[in-house]
Amino acid sequence: MKVIDCIKQAKSTLFSIEILPPLKGKSIQSIFDGIDPLMEFKPSFVDVTYHREEYLYKKRDGGYLEKVSIRKRPGTVGICAAIINKYHVDAVPHIICGGFSREETENALIDLHFLGIDNVLALRGDSIKSESEFIPEPNGHAHAVDLIKQMEQMNRGRYIEDDLADVSPTNFCIGVAGYPEKHSEAPNMVSDIKFLKAKIDAGAEYIVTQMFFDNAKYFEFVKKCREMDIHVSIIPGLKILTTKKQATLLPKVFNIDIPQALLEEIEKCKTDAEVKEAGIEWCINQSKELIQQKAPCLHYYTMGTSETTRRVASKVF
Ligand code: FAD
Numbered sequence: 656m657k658v659i660d661c662i663k664q665a666k667s668t669l670f671s672i673e674i675l676p677p678l679k680g681k682s683i684q685s686i687f688d689g690i691d692p693l694m695e696f697k698p699s700f701v702d703v704t705y706h707r708e709e710y711l712y713k714k715r716d717g718g719y720l721e722k723v724s725i726r727k728r729p730g731t732v733g734i735c736a737a738i739i740n741k742y743h744v745d746a747v748p749h750i751i752c753g754g755f756s757r758e759e760t761e762n763a764l765i766d767l768h769f770l771g772i773d774n775v776l777a778l779r780g781d782s783i784k785s786e787s788e789f790i791p792e793p794n795g796h797a798h799a800v801d802l803i804k805q806m807e808q809m810n811r812g813r814y815i816e817d818d819l820a821d822v823s824p825t826n827f828c829i830g831v832a833g834y835p836e837k838h839s840e841a842p843n844m845v846s847d848i849k850f851l852k853a854k855i856d857a858g859a860e861y862i863v864t865q866m867f868f869d870n871a872k873y874f875e876f877v878k879k880c881r882e883m884d885i886h887v888s889i890i891p892g893l894k895i896l897t898t899k900k901q902a903t904l905l906p907k908v909f910n911i912d913i914p915q916a917l918l919e920e921i922e923k924c925k926t927d928a929e930v931k932e933a934g935i936e937w938c939i940n941q942s943k944e945l946i947q948q949k950a951p952c953l954h955y956y957t958m959g960t961s962e963t964t965r966r967v968a969s970k971v972f
Contacts, residue, residue, distance in 0.1 A: 657828035753780030896934035
């Protein structure tokens, strides 16, 4: 079922999760081990992230350094197919602009279409570490909105080669990312939401937010989106804070704030085990308030571990 139909048919707030493909060489069993304990909460869909290539320098015989391209977490599409097959639950592959030409994107979308996967989350992706800003592939997309336009064209049966006969239109339900605390590169919130609206106008049907720890930021974001004529469902993305280090790392990586009250709780903790308990408690309270305020779905970033998400879900679903 399409994510948007799950939301339309829901009588209460839905539960969904996001997982990362395992590191290259690891078994898919680690994915199943992560999902199994969460199935009792009936996730409406499972998002699977996409990880583009990175460049590393490897020391070769003779001491010279060779620049090699590696993908640490391949397998997004295969994992989605395996999840659908094993759990009969909808899987949402993340599709990014970075590293893809338009032709490669088209071919990836044809694979999904053939597999019967009709949900996608369309993203630009971040710049690779060796680049100071995002650089699209030659003939690739510079922004998520351009990727959505390509998907929409395919939904209308229009492929890059415009002289194909008897084409089969795709049927993608497209989700996009939104940022309650603003995307790091956006000059201000109004500009960021204007570009978010362009993604909706291009055909995206719902928004999943970046993680946030202060519900007030989400409520304010939803209000601003509505004021700027965005009326699709805005799904809050939630992460459970589990280590002291994350209190400084997450703001840097995701351009978000840690609320002072949460920071004070973390500072009281002597060990990361205690931080995890505080993080779970915080997320339970966040979740309860979001449900009370009728958020369409709570989307948990599991980051490869299900235990904390299971503990939160068991208190709120
Ligand atoms: P865009 O919508 O293209 O926006 C990027 C920036 O450009 C913003 O500052 C925006 O304001 C601005 N902008 C947008 N359109 C235009 C325009 N037409 N002209 C000028 N400026 C414009 N990354 C991955 O690599 N893999 C994943 O699986 C992944 N999953 C994610 C899931 C969620 C829910 C979220 C919130 C993020 C995810 N990311 C993922 C990270 C995401 O790719 C980065 O945050 C990236 O920097 C921006 O992606 P976007 O789709 O929001 O980009």
